[in-house]
Amino acid sequence: MAATTAPHHAPQAGPGHRSRRIPAGWAAAGLGIALVGALTAAVSLGSVDLPPAEVWSVVARRLTGRPPLPGTRDLIVWQLRVPRALLAALVGAGLGLVGAAVQALVRNPLADPYLLGISSGASLGAVAVIVLGTTGGALAGLGISAAAFLGALGAFALVWAMARRGGGFSPLRLVLAGVGIGQFLAGFTSYLVLRAGDERQTRGVLFWLMGSLGGATWSGLAVPAAAVLLGLVALLARARGLNALLVGDETAASVGVPVARLRRELFVVTSVLTGVLVAVSGAIGFVGLMVPHVCRLLCGGDHRRLLPLSALTGAVLLVVVDTVARTALDTQELPIGVVTALIGAPALLYLLDRRLERS
């Protein structure tokens, strides 16, 4: 009934990209190329110097199904570097995805995947196994990843119970519950770290807390891959609802978005995905905060584009960062969280600064 004006300019009404915005299609293509480049670099570089020709002959043999070369080269390239680069891509994609979703969930662009306390639970689980596992008890024998995921579920249950007591999963309620429970669990973690038997154990714990992709194996890629893929689909299915949440709960309700249910679903999806990611890689900071932010600045806030672009950008970023972490120092591997913060914080500040100047 409203279509009294003939839609001559129909395309204009679509999601726009004028002057400063990069078209999403171009951005996706660029990121795709960047991801291939980053993965190539990640596989070519390492603490052990191998000529690129040898690296790629190993990969080519494997990809064409020929028998692998004997010796350690195949092990280094095919069993360590390739799965690790792929895991970096998956974890980066997942963090970018969760970051975008959480920022919409609590309607705050400064939210990150760890805001809801899930990672604190995961860290507590992992650290408990590392520290207490050696002295036996019920935790011994439980893998670190499994313990981390159980910890994530425990934190999830606590935050859920706290958030629903107010009835509505409102952003404020979620953030308060998440931050409160997160700090509470982090306190336990610190206590366990202090109780760690010796320096090496403490170092192991700290490394875990700062994030590491060192445990990557081919078989270990299945779970994070499935989680990231399902998470992407689940969030994309709700992309329009996420857009509506940006404008406000009442607006969202008025266009038929079941706001409370959507928030619950988002909370579940982001929690499970965060739990899986932290379980495989530790809590890698800054990616989930920065990546959606950058994507929003460059390509706009429409979640139908923002979610896949954040996933792609996160993948590229983490592959690059992990390569730097592995190769920056000659004899030592840096915790990846250190590098994400060192690169990420200035990049974010630069972008924010540019945005403030513009407006």
Add this chain to the structure above:
Amino acid sequence: MRSRVLRGLAAAAALLATTACSTDGGGSGSGPAPEATGAGATAFPVKIADCTGHETAFAGPAARIVTSNGSALEMLLQLGAGDRVIGTGFPPGPGTLPPAIAAQGAKVPVLGETGIAREKLLGSGADTYVDAFGAMDLMGGAGDAPTEAEFTAAGIRHVFLLSTACAATAKGPRTDLAEVEQDIRRLGAVTGTSPKAAELVAAMDARTKAVGTALGGLPADRRPGYFFFDFDAGTKQPVALCNRQVGNAVMALAGARNVFADCDADFRPVGWEDVVARNPDWIQLAVRDRGSEAENTKAYDEAERFLREFPAIKGLAAVQQGHLLRIGSEVTTIAGTRNADTVRRIAAALHPELVGSGS
């Protein structure tokens, strides 16, 4: 003979370490230097110096001793001075101490599960504090260590274990147990148990020299590559045992070549890639003592299962050939008389044709 040359070198190194670390020389004139290990009781006064040149004088034997960790405690127990230890930090875990002294060790009051709190230490009533940590080494949890002035005011003489406290400042790789033996002699001197110290050191010497003789100055190319797999420091990120650590000396004396001998530190987190590239011939499944035979076996099994299942590692020759040594972490890396036994066990496994497995 080669072994004689080696022995000479070791003696020279010991002498160097002695002069470098205890700069007292014969300065006091009246008392024999602690390294004088001749028969007879210690003559007081005794002066000993730490690796920064700071001297501490003892007019008579230490009567009330606090030790900072299990390593110092173990030495004192073996010296027969255990009844004078009135407290310890970082107490040895169950089963960590050799059976002969375990019962006595268990009776020593624990002043701190980790580092001893400042006021507890100062108010302990001790006249001597044996410190295994360097002044700058705060990783052990002793963040609030008293100052030298406070030690003096409390009437506590502050004695360092050179083998651990001075590891970080050591100038070159550690290839023998001279510092460990020197620590035993120094503790013998300040507790008036020099004859026992001499006896312990002689026993260590005898064992390592027997191995040295049997190996007959093994050339570098006949020393198999050896990787100390610190299972409890985490499996995502291997921690390399580097050339400043006591364990490096243990490996060197046992006719092994530490694959991380090029790293100038005590421990350092590296990547699995580095381990694979160094392709060790032997891997020590170094787990920390779990307190019972059954638990230890379980931990060794876990460590071995990890190596046999981690794709990049299971392809290594050491794993395929089952060159996996089940030798605990403490007896290798914690300075003490048992280092010499470990030398012998490793040598017997690596060079069965040269070193008999019997005692």
Add this chain to the structure above:
Amino acid sequence: MRIALEDLHVALAGRTVVAGVHLVAEKGEIAGLVGPNGSGKSSLLRTVYRHLAPRAGRVLLDGRDLVGYSPAESARHVAALPQERGGDFELTVGQVVELGRLPYQRAFAARSAADRAAVTAALARVGLLEHAHRPFAQLSGGERQRALLARALAQEPDVLVLDEPTNHLDVRHQVELLALLRAQGRTTLVALHDLNAAASVCDRLHVLHAGALVASGPPREVLTPELLATVFGVRAAVVDHPLTGDPLIAFDHRGPADRDPDPDPGPARGAAAVER
């Protein structure tokens, strides 16, 4: 479409804020909701656009209970312009307006031709067609409000619900927006705090006081000096507008009305009771 509220009760955190309201807006009629702050206007409207659920009573669309509709289904009939004004999010004007098509869209489906047409028409209707690609955050207050109205229009609703749509707008933008509303010819439920605006734009007025409906009818019948004194606590005369002939309320800004329940007309309190 006719919308009817039957014995509507709304509670917030256990406190009843709307009690037993009966109200009808006939097809094509603009029904105005007036009343002092806290009288329950917003809560009542929120129940109509299903941000709140009624505690008792029903909202009927052409005789059918709103509760029987799915959220998307009712959003195809009822569109709203809530008081929230949207903040600093990186959506373009076109993307914001397209949110109005959400009840028509399936997950993953691309925009249909009907979606594009509705969005374009809505933008044209509010005069923002040229601004479709601008970031929403860069719009002025008046433009934002028009963009949000376009979002509601893009829903192609049978009933429009607006909560204080002229708040924070300058006079010219107020006039433009209300003119736009009148031109719609749609069943409309609008809460307004500007009584003169309400008197000239609405077909019927419904006066809420402390959660209860105290008067309903054409503006001229409802807006009496007595009602203005008892409900709003102001002294006012109702005269004819010299230009339009609509009722014009001339307030006495020097002091509130003398009321029995509140006999303390200190001059210092001035016109605060009316203004906000």
